[in-house]
Amino acid sequence: MVPNLVLADSQGQIFDHPDLLMLCRRGQEWGLPKPHELLPLPKESELFLLPERQAVGLNPHTGVPEIVEDGFAVAAFVAPGHTLSAHPVYTQEANAQILPLFAYGAVGFANDRFYVAAQKVDNDQRQCFANIARSKIATKARQLQKNYPRNRLIAHIINNCVARYDCPAARNFALGRFEAPIPTSTSCNARCLGCISKQDAESQIKTTPQCRLTFTPTAQEICEVMRIHAERERERPIFSFGQGCEGDPLTQAGLLTEAISLYRQKSGHGTINCNTNASRPNVIPDLAQAGLTSIRVSLNSAQEHYYTRYYRCQNYTFADVVTSIRVAREHNLFVSLNLLFFPGLTDTEAELQALAKLVGENGVSMIQWRNLNIDPVWYYQTMTQDDEHLPTSSLSMGLTTFLKRLKTMCPWLIYGYFNPYLGDVAELTAPMPYTWVNPEKAAPGISPQVLTKTGISPNF
Numbered sequence: 001m002v003p004n005l006v007l008a009d010s011q012g013q014i015f016d017h018p019d020l021l022m023l024c025r026r027g028q029e030w031g032l033p034k035p036h037e038l039l040p041l042p043k044e045s046e047l048f049l050l051p052e053r054q055a056v057g058l059n060p061h062t063g064v065p066e067i068v069e070d071g072f073a074v075a076a077f078v079a080p081g082h083t084l085s086a087h088p089v090y091t092q093e094a095n096a097q098i099l100p101l102f103a104y105g106a107v108g109f110a111n112d113r114f115y116v117a118a119q120k121v122d123n124d125q126r127q128c129f130a131n132i133a134r135s136k137i138a139t140k141a142r143q144l145q146k147n148y149p150r151n152r153l154i155a156h157i158i159n160n161c162v163a164r165y166d167c168p169a170a171r172n173f174a175l176g177r178f179e180a181p182i183p184t185s186t187s188c189n190a191r192c193l194g195c196i197s198k199q200d201a202e203s204q205i206k207t208t209p210q211c212r213l214t215f216t217p218t219a220q221e222i223c224e225v226m227r228i229h230a231e232r233e234r235e236r237p238i239f240s241f242g243q244g245c246e247g248d249p250l251t252q253a254g255l256l257t258e259a260i261s262l263y264r265q266k267s268g269h270g271t272i273n274c275n276t277n278a279s280r281p282n283v284i285p286d287l288a289q290a291g292l293t294s295i296r297v298s299l300n301s302a303q304e305h306y307y308t309r310y311y312r313c314q315n316y317t318f319a320d321v322v323t324s325i326r327v328a329r330e331h332n333l334f335v336s337l338n339l340l341f342f343p344g345l346t347d348t349e350a351e352l353q354a355l356a357k358l359v360g361e362n363g364v365s366m367i368q369w370r371n372l373n374i375d376p377v378w379y380y381q382t383m384t385q386d387d388e389h390l391p392t393s394s395l396s397m398g399l400t401t402f403l404k405r406l407k408t409m410c411p412w413l414i415y416g417y418f419n420p421y422l423g424d425v426a427e428l429t430a431p432m433p434y435t436w437v438n439p440e441k442a443a444p445g446i447s448p449q450v451l452t453k454t455g456i457s458p459n460f
C-alpha cells in the first residue's frame with residue numbers, strides 16, 4: 001500500500017490528492033515509504049499546514065515527483081511514544097520563514113485513514129490525556145497552589161508550565177501521577193539550534209514554545225515538590241530535573257545534590273532522574289552519592305562534528321559528554337540517551353557505527369528515540385554544509401533497520417521514549433565501560449578488549 005499525498009488549500013482544508021502518491025524525505029533523499037514504516041495516525045497526533053511550502057507527490061504513471069503549485073504541504077506532529085522515520089516532501093519559497101520548533105512527519109491517506117511514517121517505541125500512557133477533562137487538571141493545580149502558597153517552584157509549574165505551556169509533565173504533576181518535572185536552572189552552557197527555552201537575539205528562530213526559568217528554587221522548595229509528588233504517586237514516582245523551561249540542570253549541580261540528599265535522608269523513595277547535556281563529568285559522583293538514580297543525556301548525534309554544530313558548546317566538549325556517561329555508569333547510574341532522531345542523518349551507517357561505539361564502550365542502558373523538533377530542511381542544510389563526511393555516509397537505512405542493527409550490536413539496550421521507573425537504585429545490565437566488543441567486528445575466540453582508562457576532564 002502506498003497512500004496518496006495529503007495537502008491543504010489556502011483555506012486550511014486538508015485533503016488527499018486523487019492521483020499523486022505520498023513521498024518521504026530522509027535528508028537529501030526523496031522516496032516512497034519503505035515497507036512496514038507506515039502507521040495509522042495515532043490518537044492525539046496533529047496535522048500541520050506548512051506555509052510557504054508546496055506539496056510534492058509522486059506521479060505513479062511517470063514515476064516523476066510533481067509539485068502541486070496551489071497545494072500547501074502538510075505534516076503530522078505525532079503523539080508521544082512514536083518516532084518519525086521520514087519528513088514530508090515539499091518545495092519552499094526562496095524567503096520562506098523557518099518553521100517553528102515542532103517535529104514534522106510525512107503523512108499520507110489511504111483506505112479512509114491517515115498514515116504517518118513512524119514507529120511506536122513506547123507503550124507507556126503517561127502523556128495520554130484523552131480521557132482527562134482540562135477542568136480536572138485546572139482544579140487540582142489550583143488546589144496545590146492553595147496548599148503551598150510559599151513554594152515558588154510550585155507556582156512556576158502551575159502558572160507557567162501547566163497554564164501557559166500546556167506541558168504534559170506539569171499536567172501530570174498537577175494530577176499527581178507518573179513523572180514530576182523539577183526545573184531548577186536559569187542558565188545553560190550550550191546554545192542548541194533547536195533550544196525550546198531560549199534563542200540568541202540573532203537567531204532565525206523567533207519564538208520558543210517555553211521561556212527560561214527566571215529564579216533558582218531552594219533545596220527546600222525542590223524537596224517539598226518531591227514529597228508532594230511521592231505522597232500522591234505512591235507506586236512508581238519519578239522526579240526529573242532538566243525540563244523544557246530551563247537551562248541545563250548540571251549548571252546547578254550543587255543545588256541538585258543538596259535537594260536529593262534532603263529527600264533521601266528523610267526516606268524519600270522513587271526514581272530521581274536528571275535530563276541533561278552531560279557537560280560536567282566531575283559533578284556526577286556527588287549526585288550519585290546523594291541518591292540520583294539515572295541520567296538521560298541529550299544528543300542529536302554520536303558524531304562529534306554534528307553534535308558540536310547543533311549544541312554549540314560554550315565551555316565543554318563532546319569528550320566531556322562521553323566521559324560523563326562513563327562516569328555515571330561506573331557510579332551505577334542508569335544512563336539513557338535522549339536521541340534526537342532525524343531521518344536521513346541519524347539512520348545512516350556512519351551514525352550507527354558511532355552510536356554503537358558510544359553506547360557499547362561507555363555503558364548506556366537505554367535509548368529514548370525522540371523526534372528532533374526543528375525545520376527539517378533548515379536543519380539538514382545547517383548540519384551538512386561543507387560536510388566532507390557526507391558523500392560516504394549519507395544514505396538512509398530507515399528507522400526499522402537502524403533499530404534492529406543497533407540492538408544486534410548492543411543486545412542489552414532498552415528502547416523507549418520516556419524515563420522508566422527504576423526504583424530508588426537501578427539494576428543495570430549494560431556492560432561496564434571498556435569491556436564491550438562490537439559483535440560485528442569480533443572474531444570467534446577473541447576475548448573482550450580492555451581499553452585504557454582516561455581521567456575525568458579537569459575543565460570544571
Ligand code: SF4
Pocket residue numbers: 188189190191192194195196197198246247248277311
Ligand atoms: S542543552 Fe537544553 S537548555 Fe541548553 S541550549 Fe540545549 S536545549 Fe537549551
